Amino acid sequence: MVEAGRSPNIEILTSARLEALEGKPGRFTASVHQEPRFIDDDKCTACGTCTMYCPMPIVDLFNERLNITRVPHIDYAQAVPTSYYIDPRACLRINYETCNLCAQTCTAQAIDFSQKPRELSLDIGAVILAPGFGRTDLSVLAKYGYGRFLNVVTSMEFERLTCASGPTEGRLVRLSDRKPLKKIAFLQCVGSRDETCGNGYCSSVCCMYAIKEASVAKEHDPDLEIALFFMDVRTQGKGFDAARERAEEKYGLRVIRARIPRVDQVDGRLALTWTTDDGKSCSELFDMVVLSEGLNAPKDAEAIAEIAGIELNHYGFCRTLVDSPLAASRKGVYVAGAFQGPKDIPESVTQASGVAAMASELLSEVRNTQTVSLSYPEEDKAIESEGPRIGVFVCHCGSNIAGVVDVDAVRDYAGTLPDVVFSRDTLYSCSQDALKGIATKIKGNRLNRVVIAACSPRTHEPLFQETLRSIGLNAALIEMVNIRDQCSWVHSQEPEAATEKAKDLVRMAVAKARLLEPLEKTTVDVSPTALVIGGGAAGMTAALCIAEQGFECVLVERSDQLGGNLRRLVWTMDGQEASKVLDDLIKRVDGHPMVRVMLEAQVKDVSGYVGNFTSSIVKGGQPVAVDHGVIVIATGGRENRPKSYKYGRNKRVLTQLELEESLAKGKGFLKNIKNIVMIQCVGSRGEDMSHCSRLCCAQAIKNALKLKGIKPNIRIYCLYRDMRTYGFSEDLFKEARKKGVIFIRYEPDRRPEVIERDGRIKVRVFDRLLEDEIDIFACLVVLSVGIAPGDNDALARVLKTPLTPEGFFLEAHVKLRPVELASEGIYLCGLAHGPKPLDESIAQAKAAAAKAAIPLAKGQAEVASTVSRVDKAACIGCGVCESLCPFNAIRLFRVNKRRKAETITASCKGCGICASHCPTLAISMGGFTDEAIMAQIHAFAGEKCV
Amino acid sequence: MGECHYQSGNYEAMIIAEICRQVLKDVGVNPERMVLEWASAAEAPRFVELITRYVSAVKAIGPLGSAEGEDKEAIIRMHLKAGVKAASARKVRTALGKLAKDIKKSGDYNPQIISDGVTKKVFPAFREERLAQEIQICLAETGPCKSADISEKTGGDIKEIGKILETLSRKELVKKQGSNWYGIGN
């Protein structure tokens, strides 16, 4: 969020909404209406005085109405833009021309009631709709006693209760009497899979977030008792099942398969009644009931659709197709996140990068035409090489620091420290005018090291580094001292101790500043070509998308034809012909001038780093060297071949894909087939493979409906553990039930058995409702076998990237960087990342193409300056650093027959593990050298150290 | 155990914390003076509780040195000075590096494995190097003395000190004359 706030090429328009959108793709005009904030962002320093003085309390919407705040407020401390705003609805000054207290008390004079609403007209090339989702409306919640009983809360309210900066500071208490909680119940599918409120779909995320909220609650209070009421446990994301099972076992969460119809209150506690599978009826009392509310279409969906000229689906979400999941119905308008359909954060982030790629495709020829890149004056090497001339600036931050710390005393004390030639206090060092003042003082006194004693470097260091760069001083020659967030704010009752601490911290910073060295921000040239490994649906989509963005792409496919698993698919989930999608992709790939396809080719070795990879690809026995800047892994996955269930030993036992292929050959195949038994999770979730493959339930239902379409009176049984038809595929599940498909649930410890007797096969399964074993005679048994990882070991070793325990590639961060690998410049999409349906693979391929195009678009990769540097003479080539580095950013090279370590600056993240483990202390970290830290330790002791 | 921004940084810190605890015990400093805690960016209340609890714990232990024993302050300071030298010695750091490498390869960072690894592979090397450093400091400061006085001053038992004196004399850092040992200015 912070980066979005700072980039010169991003303009955040808050309290604004879209009024109209005209024009055609590449040439739109959008008119936007913006309400005033009544506080000037640049001036406001978020000190909070206005909130203290405002007499008008209002309900805090950010905290789900659980506490009160004042008219001038900020949603939460780390909000971006980091400035307060006035809520006009309740403001006395705006509505009744009285009060004006906040404007008087604001020391930064940032409050301005003369601000008016603005109408903006923006010339844009593409529109991306990401308005998120709407909340479940009260009528649905009221069915469960929400609004009548205080202790019935929604999951969002529960989030605020567990949040450390929330209304109860993380203490879990009953809202009715603030007593600590003992027993909590989570009700699933509130406002989802519920015909009565029109939301027949499944919201895909509630099962997983309920488990998370339960675990967080147990962390707060281990002896809490928690029960969760599920219909199907739908935790089908990557690593989700594993996380859920760990949580259930570690926290003793009780999972009950029942849907609670209503909630009653019995002497202050909440009563739930339900019947279990075996007919027993139970009822229990709970302190709190959390309603896992689903994700609705945004409230203003119709308005957005009408203005943007796009179509919605029958649930009010944006309508998209399986083979182009990110494009809304109007060309040039794209959709990402929950507005396209209920989804979790990892998928929203993936789709967000995906639509960035589509916009970048549409506007590739006008790239960099409207962005501004800052230019800096030449660095003044002379000053930097002189002896240390340190300037110390001690900030008042209005009263935030000066109210507790004696700033003058600290300023004078700093003046006495060796090498400090200038010391001054400032009222607000982060305000525009103070920064200019600091710049002139630095030039005026020929300072070459700067110490800023103010707030946290985490938030403000870049701001001061920019100031240094703007006057020709290297950005590394600054050290910040946190005397606000970690001193005055937290020791407000002990002013002398706080002042003493501030002096010590300044002394330590000056000691470090004395040893600061200018650090080069090295940039690395990027060769503008991408290498895509794997020619399946994901690989082709990624290659096409990179080429459309204007960059050359080499597509390597092991087999002799493109298509991968897409070749075996017959129908997509929304009924399109899969072969049409396949042919279209292949035609566009073969026809694209920027894509070079290499069939029957395999990547044997890859060397280099982001921007400068060189791969040797073996094609027809001959190694071919290819230079490229980035790599996209799209090696796909493989249909699992189960060993059990008589598969391979009886020709009437097929997999879902095989069924689809034979159905496509013609109806004759079904001539004397009357009974079909489908078995879900074959080989998955605990058998050959531990993971759930996410798409087999939907695929089974699709095939069942195809069968019923061809031969309506055919009998189909589906034996399942959890029907995981998440999102809109829930409709298909309902339709299958309507068409008479019989669903029988089995427990993992009593899996169905395929029995062969004199040529006929039957399936024995324990039916929980009848509490007895039943045998179903089957003319055909169809197994949903799930997706196993391709043989990724060879490629993983070549690229030195880790694999997950299940054998898929491990992404850098499951939520924030889902399509990137830890090592820079390598991206990932499709089944190689994990099992997923076609539309998610395509969206992920676009996302990978977007991320891969960034270094290509920039032409240069800028490298952080706090990287490691190896002193070759001291290095004895022991290799400890190479083995410990999490980013393969330090490698051993042969330097005239001796082994020496060397940093790969582009990949180094500056964590410093190598430096702290080097036996000969040969590695120094930019900005955090051993000497600097030792100097700080000695300064910490002050006089005490000998 | 919040997730470390650099993925494995916090695991390596656990190994260093373990060696530090064993070293502090060895030089007579109360190991509870050094703690390694985890608090993610959103766990401010947990952080405050950790700091408050830790400060009162240190208050209970008392000032460094005098809390460990009335006359011990000077000796502990010498142990620590030698300890820093030992922690910079290549032999010790290689042992630590190798242990970190093996544990990372095994991927099993549970505390028992770490503490066994440190006890067996790293701490002995550290203790030997510390004693060696102390002998040289001690001889340089107080002049020649018998191995018995050395072991009493450094806290190492006679056999241990004997062995180290052997290695030091082989490196010509010390010389034996009669029953006294002399430091050679290196």
Next chain:
Amino acid sequence: MPEGKSKKSGAVMVLGGGIAGIQTTLDLADLGYYVYLVEKKASIGGVMARLDKTFPTNDCSL
């Protein structure tokens, strides 16, 4: 390629400042486009900013 006199605009409008809006805005800026991020509330972050921790890693959501 677009016909007619009007050249394409090198800017993009993103409607909605939640996690999806912010992520696509950052990517577009990196890809060399000027981005207008239109958010109806007074601060960006959307629903995710209200979450305490987010699955499956349970690290903070800021």
Next chain:
Amino acid sequence: MTGGVFNPHILGFFCHWCCYAAADAAGVSRYQYPPNVRVIRVMCTGRIDLRFILEAFGCGADGVFTGG
């Protein structure tokens, strides 16, 4: 030392991303805690070398708090 009461001198090594950020968040919410800790910011707890901790104690620190 203020008065007779022993006031420990503690050195903290805080990791920039986690513990240092938690300390900032504590400041924003204005939690109060004892002022005895002086903080050195490092990019990661993995950066903390055994030498630093021993040097700190050698220089008279009564305690070392490493936070990740």
